[in-house]
Amino acid sequence: KNEVEQSPQNLTAQEGEFITINCSYSVGISALHWLQQHPGGGIVSLFMLSSGKKKHGRLIATINIQEKHSSLHITASHPRDSAVYICAVPSNSGNTPLVFGKGTRLSVIA
Amino acid sequence: SQTIHQWPATLVQPVGSPLSLECTVEGTSNPNLYWYRQAAGRGLQLLFYSVGIGQISSEVPQNLSASRPQDRQFILSSKKLLLSDSGFYLCAWVLTGGYGYTFGSGTRLTVV
Numbered sequence: 001k002n003e004v005e006q007s008p009q010n011l012t013a014q015e016g017e018f019i020t021i022n023c024s025y026s027v028g029i030s031a032l033h034w035l036q037q038h039p040g041g042g043i044v045s046l047f048m049l050s051s052g053k054k055k056h057g058r059l060i061a062t063i064n065i066q067e068k069h070s071s072l073h074i075t076a077s078h079p080r081d082s083a084v085y086i087c088a089v090p091s092n093s094g095n096t097p098l099v100f101g102k103g104t105r106l107s108v109i110a
Numbered sequence: 111s112q113t114i115h116q117w118p119a120t121l122v123q124p125v126g127s128p129l130s131l132e133c134t135v136e137g138t139s140n141p142n143l144y145w146y147r148q149a150a151g152r153g154l155q156l157l158f159y160s161v162g163i164g165q166i167s168s169e170v171p172q173n174l175s176a177s178r179p180q181d182r183q184f185i186l187s188s189k190k191l192l193l194s195d196s197g198f199y200l201c202a203w204v205l206t207g208g209y210g211y212t213f214g215s216g217t218r219l220t221v222v
Contacts, residue, residue, distance in 0.1 A: 004153075033211060041198050041218040042119065048210055086154070088211075097144055097169075098202070098211060100154035 002027040006101035019074040021104045023087035037084040116214030129188040133201030141203035143184040148198040
């Protein structure tokens with residue numbers, strides 16, 4: 001079964017800073033998900049990626065399949081980016097239930 | 111378009127009361143459906159999954175049950191809630207053989 005490690009657990013940044021959140025997993029996968037959980041609890045899917053890099057606005061997600069590692073970057077961070085960021089991968093190769101990281105709590109201070 | 115509806119967004123229930131959370135999917139057929147729970151301070155953990163109508167698999171024994179009465183409907187239930195049932199509940203789906211999961215927005219349950 002896949003094991004997911006996220007780092008850091010908590011992150012405080014000043015507005016405008018470049019932010020990196022890391023995710024490592026133990027079993028080869030078909031795709032990795034990055035999710036955002038707002039203080040109220042609602043989940044928003046940010047990215048699903050299986051190779052390379054994806055960009056959406058100020059968010060960039062990268063994945064290295066060989067190293068079993070993904071990063072989520074936020075450029076020009078803003079207080080509204082404050083949330084918990086979670087990565088998730090299939091529990092085994094193929095179409096299996098997801099295993100979630102414990103999340104990274106980001107606080108961006110104005 | 112393919113969407114997933116999960117409600118309610120928040121719920122406060124007394125200990126011992128019943129629970130019913132519903133998740134419905136639109137725009138697809140025969141999805142694999144999942145219920146996850148996030149307890150305080152922990153990551154989301156799989157509770158139940160279903161690959162078809164009436165087919166339910168449970169990951170961990172608990173005070174909860176799940177049912178899939180229709181192809182695109184997944185229900186999480188409890189006959190008597192415990193304080194430890196408090197948490198964030200998330201529904202998700204994916205097509206068999208696919209890897210693009212779609213997530214509900216979640217339900218925050220507080221048992222008092």
